[in-house]
Amino acid sequence: MADLTQTFDVLIAGGGNAALCAAITARRAGATVVLAEHAPKSMRGGNSRHTRNVRALHHGPTGVLTDSYLEEEYWDDLRRVTAGKTDEPLARMCIRASEQAPKFLESCGVVFQPSLSGTLSLSRTNAFFLGGGKALVNALYRTAEALGIVILYDTEVQHIEVKDGFATEAIVSHRGFPATIKFKAFVASAGGFQANREWLRKYWGDAADNFQIRGTPYAQGRILKDLLAQGVQEVGDPTQFHAVANDARAPMEDGGLAMRLDCVPFSIVVNRDVERFYDEGEDVWPKRYAIWGRLIAQQPGQVAFAINDSKAQMNYLPPVFAPYKADSIAELAGMIGLDAAKLEKVVADYNAAVQPGTFKAQSLDDCRTEGLAPPKSHWARRIDTPPYYCHPLRPGITFTFLSVKVNEQARVMMADGKPSANMFASGEIMSGNILGQGYLAGFGMAIGTVFGRIAGEQAAKLVRN
Amino acid sequence: MAAESETVAEARRQMEICNACRYCEGYCAVFPAMTMRRSFTEGDLTHLANLCHGCKGCYHACQYAPPHAFGINIPATFAELRQESYAKNAWPAPMGRLFERSGTVVSLLAALGVALALILVVALQDPAVLWSAQRGVGAFFRVIPHWLMITLGVVTFGYAILAMAMGARNYCRSTGSPQGGFDPGPATEAAVDIVTMRNLGGGGHGCNDLDEGFSTRRRWLHQALFGGFMLCFAATCTGTLYHYILGWKSPHAFLSLPVQLGFWGGVLMMIGAAGLAHVKVITDPGPVAKKLAGGEFAILALLFLIAATGLLLLAVRHTGAMGAMLAIHLGLVFAFFLVMPYSKMVHGLYRGIALLRHAREKRTAPAPAAAA
Numbered sequence: 001m002a003d004l005t006q007t008f009d010v011l012i013a014g015g016g017n018a019a020l021c022a023a024i025t026a027r028r029a030g031a032t033v034v035l036a037e038h039a040p041k042s043m044r045g046g047n048s049r050h051t052r053n054v055r056a057l058h059h060g061p062t063g064v065l066t067d068s069y070l071e072e073e074y075w076d077d078l079r080r081v082t083a084g085k086t087d088e089p090l091a092r093m094c095i096r097a098s099e100q101a102p103k104f105l106e107s108c109g110v111v112f113q114p115s116l117s118g119t120l121s122l123s124r125t126n127a128f129f130l131g132g133g134k135a136l137v138n139a140l141y142r143t144a145e146a147l148g149i150v151i152l153y154d155t156e157v158q159h160i161e162v163k164d165g166f167a168t169e170a171i172v173s174h175r176g177f178p179a180t181i182k183f184k185a186f187v188a189s190a191g192g193f194q195a196n197r198e199w200l201r202k203y204w205g206d207a208a209d210n211f212q213i214r215g216t217p218y219a220q221g222r223i224l225k226d227l228l229a230q231g232v233q234e235v236g237d238p239t240q241f242h243a244v245a246n247d248a249r250a251p252m253e254d255g256g257l258a259m260r261l262d263c264v265p266f267s268i269v270v271n272r273d274v275e276r277f278y279d280e281g282e283d284v285w286p287k288r289y290a291i292w293g294r295l296i297a298q299q300p301g302q303v304a305f306a307i308n309d310s311k312a313q314m315n316y317l318p319p320v321f322a323p324y325k326a327d328s329i330a331e332l333a334g335m336i337g338l339d340a341a342k343l344e345k346v347v348a349d350y351n352a353a354v355q356p357g358t359f360k361a362q363s364l365d366d367c368r369t370e371g372l373a374p375p376k377s378h379w380a381r382r383i384d385t386p387p388y389y390c391h392p393l394r395p396g397i398t399f400t401f402l403s404v405k406v407n408e409q410a411r412v413m414m415a416d417g418k419p420s421a422n423m424f425a426s427g428e429i430m431s432g433n434i435l436g437q438g439y440l441a442g443f444g445m446a447i448g449t450v451f452g453r454i455a456g457e458q459a460a461k462l463v464r465n
Numbered sequence: 466m467a468a469e470s471e472t473v474a475e476a477r478r479q480m481e482i483c484n485a486c487r488y489c490e491g492y493c494a495v496f497p498a499m500t501m502r503r504s505f506t507e508g509d510l511t512h513l514a515n516l517c518h519g520c521k522g523c524y525h526a527c528q529y530a531p532p533h534a535f536g537i538n539i540p541a542t543f544a545e546l547r548q549e550s551y552a553k554n555a556w557p558a559p560m561g562r563l564f565e566r567s568g569t570v571v572s573l574l575a576a577l578g579v580a581l582a583l584i585l586v587v588a589l590q591d592p593a594v595l596w597s598a599q600r601g602v603g604a605f606f607r608v609i610p611h612w613l614m615i616t617l618g619v620v621t622f623g624y625a626i627l628a629m630a631m632g633a634r635n636y637c638r639s640t641g642s643p644q645g646g647f648d649p650g651p652a653t654e655a656a657v658d659i660v661t662m663r664n665l666g667g668g669g670h671g672c673n674d675l676d677e678g679f680s681t682r683r684r685w686l687h688q689a690l691f692g693g694f695m696l697c698f699a700a701t702c703t704g705t706l707y708h709y710i711l712g713w714k715s716p717h718a719f720l721s722l723p724v725q726l727g728f729w730g731g732v733l734m735m736i737g738a739a740g741l742a743h744v745k746v747i748t749d750p751g752p753v754a755k756k757l758a759g760g761e762f763a764i765l766a767l768l769f770l771i772a773a774t775g776l777l778l779l780a781v782r783h784t785g786a787m788g789a790m791l792a793i794h795l796g797l798v799f800a801f802f803l804v805m806p807y808s809k810m811v812h813g814l815y816r817g818i819a820l821l822r823h824a825r826e827k828r829t830a831p832a833p834a835a836a837a
Contacts, residue, residue, distance in 0.1 A: 042531075042532050043532070043533075049528050050528050052488060111669075111670055111679075113490075113491035114491075128491075130491045130492070130526075130667075131488060131489060131491065131492060131522060131523070131525075131526030132486075132488030132489070132526055132528065133488075133528065134525070134526050134527060134528050134530075135525070135526035135677075138525060138526070138677040138678075142677070142678055251534060254533065254534075256486075256528045256529065257486055257488070257528070258482055258485040258486040258529070313503075314503075317484075317485060317487075318481070318484050318485055318503045319485055320481060320482050320485045
């Protein structure tokens with residue numbers, strides 16, 4: 001049993017990559033560290049358990065990263081996905097620091113691998129964890145344990161006492177029992193509020209009931225709410241999140257990566273009213289996958305249906321749930337509860353608009369529609385070769401962007417514009433400082449690692465003085 | 466065609482989730498082999514199960530491992546599927562049922578082998594050889610006549626080879642694995658994979674032998690057991706050559722080639738068998754197929770005892786204990802040959818076929834279905 005009567009130098013709330021990077025960095029700098037993870041050991045690691053890679057700047061080929069990926073390109077990618085809704089100095093600082101992220105993680109026992117199949121062709125920009133995020137989480141916890149960090153599982157930080165921007169102690173539930181933890185510095189790495197459906201309903205109403213939470217069910221946003229209620233400055237649009245097109249039959253929580261579907265570019269997608277609503281072939285999927293969650297969230301009933309035929313089956317990764325399959329469009333419509341006549345007309349109109357072209361699954365080809373609204377700009381082939389298939393889609397929410405404001409020292413900013421005396425933040429809970437909207441694959445882990453390290457370093461520096 | 470077992474259905478359910486996830490593609494040959502497929506026949510699943518070395522890396526890295534509702538546990542499920550494939554392809558077919566009680570069968574047969582050897586000695590020779598010291602050329606054959614030793618050896622070993630060859634033929638037919646034809650490229654690759662056990666390397670740094678930390682302990686211990694076994698086999702072959710070609714009769718001097726091969730082989734086998742059993746005892750039970758434990762411990766114990774009695778025989782061969790020790794050792798060895806086709810020992814055979822098939826598929830299969 002951990003002795004909770006002592007005063008720790010640093011308390012970390014959270015148990016994912018951002019929390020562990022902060023904990024390990026603070027401990028290596030000589031601080032005594034306690035880490036409170038809400039989940040039990042078997043489900044530890046927050047959303048990091050479901051991640052796969054980290055986007056890292058690099059000047060030349062390094063280990064598993066090919067070619068180079070420099071600041072301007074990284075920044076340009078981020079600026080485009082966020083439509084400029086970002087904090088440029090903070091974002092650029094994060095981008096520059098991401099160069100050290102793989103090396104730091106390797107120093108914590110994380111093993112990287114070359115990217116192989118099914119990885120959105122990210123081998124140039126993203127370093128892949130061998131075995132994925134849970135293997136990374138395992139390595140970080142082993143390192144943390146070896147360093148003597150006190151790790152508390154099944155421990156939810158419920159409230160932080162804050163006086164004039166200074167955090168004094170934490171009220172926690174430790175294995176079901178109330179307790180307080182005393183500390184000199186506090187790092188909030190407890191994630192977003194995406195798993196708190198009630199909170200989501202505030203902005204989305206009943207639609208929130210149809211959102212699938214891709215990751216950890218422990219992301220309840222309790223610390224986020226607690227800090228924002230105590231004079232911490234808020235940043236980010238509360239309706240913004242990272243979301244993808246998930247299989248509609250996935251579990252409502254913790255379904256993880258394998259629930260995502262990448263069939264959209266090779267399909268047409270209709271909503272419940274049997275209407276197409278967005279250009280399915282606008283760009284290559286790695287550049288569009290992150291907008292489709294939100295697009296579906298905005299449809300009636302938060303559901304959509306990707307329709308294709310036997311020609312498309314080999315163009316995307318095999319799904320976990322078998323698609324609906326029928327020999328005619330009308331029969332398919334009946335299986336998924338859509339108006340058969342309407343679906344036949346949508347498919348016929350689409351087929352009539354398809355222009356001749358040379359189909360290339362892996363790059364922007366010249367197969368497009370003419371005179372169709374919305375258009376399908378690439379990979380448009382007639383849907384005319386039975387059997388026909390349908391993958392039902394729902395929004396899969398990865399994490400919310402509403403955040404506590406931080407500065408370049410990862411220090412939490414108070415509503416009056418002054419930095420907190422001893423509170424820091426890293427990971428999803430501060431991601432909205434940089435992500436105003438949109439998402440870039442592997443950037444969440446870059447934010448978590450970079451700000452985790454800064455938060456740990458700054459917290460240790462503070463308590464040493 | 467018999468109905469599919471629950472294990473096959475469960476393996477298919479898990480592989481369909483894995484094939485949509487693919488986080489484990491860097492670990493071992495199973496996952497690249499999986500990505501070459503979009504659907505999984507029973508033969509495919511059996512092939513993948515036999516390709517699996519049980520390193521447990523994928524279990525500890527799995528976001529869907531228990532207690533997640535998807536309950537992905539490839540090492541345990543594949544271990545059970547392997548066992549089913551051993552039983553299904555066993556020759557003669559009714560003997561496949563022995564796999565269900567492999568631990569009991571191995572133990573009983575070992576005990577019977579020892580008993581029979583002792584009884585035969587007493588019945589055929591002067592019972593006094595069991596406690597009186599025998600020295601000089603032909604000492605062993607005064608305990609067990611040469612003709613009998615050779616007959617028992619040839620019959621039991623010959624039976625093992627025949628039964629395992631027939632099993633391999635059944636396996637290749639039922640799984641659609643390559644039959645006949647020789648291609649040096651894949652054959653060399655498979656041979657290197659077998660000798661180096663690359664797939665127990667987890668991509669370089671080792672596997673999850675005990676828990677979520679990486680280690681190469683099982684790889685080294687298995688190498689010791691396998692290498693020791695092969696050295697002992699070489700010792701027997703050398704001894705046979707000495708006897709029939711060179712006319713040099715046993716017992717041979719300690720520094721002679723057969724004794725040296727047997728000595729070091731026995732030492733390695735004992736280290737390997739004891740070490741692997743120890744790992745089995747202390748490992749995280751999550752990814753372990755518990756119902757197979759009996760058979761696995763029994764065969765490790767038998768291998769350990771064969772090596773131990775062999776070394777003891779060497780130690781006491783000039784004393785009155787030699788007779789009894791020789792009978793016990795040979796009893797265990799002949800029992801081992803008989804039980805070999807119906808024990809964990811066949812894993813090497815099917816693993817080898819699976820590695821060969823994988824090496825061939827890699828050269829012919831289309832590139833895996835990739836995401837956009």
